[in-house]
Amino acid sequence: MFEIAAPSAPTAPTTPTAPIGSPTTSTASAGPRTGGRVRAARIALRTLQVLLALFYGIASALPKLIAHPxxxxxxxxxxxxxxxxxxxxxxxxxxxxxxxxxxxxxxAAIALSALMVGAFIVQLTAFIVQLTAFDGQNAATPLILMVPLALIAWTRRSHNSDLLRVLRRR
Known part of the structure; x- marks a missing residue:
C-alpha cells in the first residue's frame, strides 16, 4: 500500500568559492534581515516621535493653553x-x-529635553521650598521623557547639518 523510498546517498555540502564578503557568501543572507531590522527600527522611532508629539500637543500643552484649572x-x-x-x-x-x-x-528633541530639565528643576525646587503645598508627584516625569527625546535627538542628528544648510542659504 505505501511504498518506502530507498535512502538516497548523502550529498556533500557545498562550500562557497567566492571571496568573503561577496554576495554569494553567508553575508548576503544577513542583508535582508538587517534591512528588515533597520526598517522596523525606523518605524518604531517614527511611532515614538508621533506619540511624543501627541503627548506634548494634547496632554501637556493643551491644558496650559486653555487654562485648565x-x-x-x-x-x-x-x-x-x-x-x-x-x-x-x-x-x-x-x-x-x-x-x-x-x-x-x-x-526639537534637544529643545524639549532642555525644557524638561527646567521642568524637573522647578518641580524639585518647588517640592523642597513648599514641602507641604507641593507634593512633587510628577517630578520624575520630565526625566523619563528625556530618554526617548535623547534617542530621537541622537538618531536624527544628521538633520542638524541639513537645517544649518537651509539657514545659511537665507
Whole structure:
C-alpha cells in the first residue's frame, strides 16, 4: 500500500568559492534581515516621535493653553502665574509639532529635553521650598521623557547639518 523510498546517498555540502564578503557568501543572507531590522527600527522611532508629539500637543500643552484649572493651580502654586503657563504651553506645542518635521526633529528633541530639565528643576525646587503645598508627584516625569527625546535627538542628528544648510542659504 505505501511504498518506502530507498535512502538516497548523502550529498556533500557545498562550500562557497567566492571571496568573503561577496554576495554569494553567508553575508548576503544577513542583508535582508538587517534591512528588515533597520526598517522596523525606523518605524518604531517614527511611532515614538508621533506619540511624543501627541503627548506634548494634547496632554501637556493643551491644558496650559486653555487654562485648565489643574494647570492654573499648578502654576499658581509655584508662583509663576498664567503668563508662564501660556509660554510653556506654546513651547511644548511648538516642540511637539516640530518632532514631526524631518528638518526640525533633532533640534526639537534637544529643545524639549532642555525644557524638561527646567521642568524637573522647578518641580524639585518647588517640592523642597513648599514641602507641604507641593507634593512633587510628577517630578520624575520630565526625566523619563528625556530618554526617548535623547534617542530621537541622537538618531536624527544628521538633520542638524541639513537645517544649518537651509539657514545659511537665507
Amino acid at each position: 489643574t494647570a492654573v493651580e499648578s502654576f499658581d502654586r509655584i508662583g509663576w502665574g498664567s503668563g508662564a503657563m501660556y509660554i510653556i504651553g506654546v513651547l511644548e506645542l511648538a516642540g511637539g509639532m516640530a518632532l514631526l518635521i524631518p528638518l526640525l526633529q533633532s533640534v
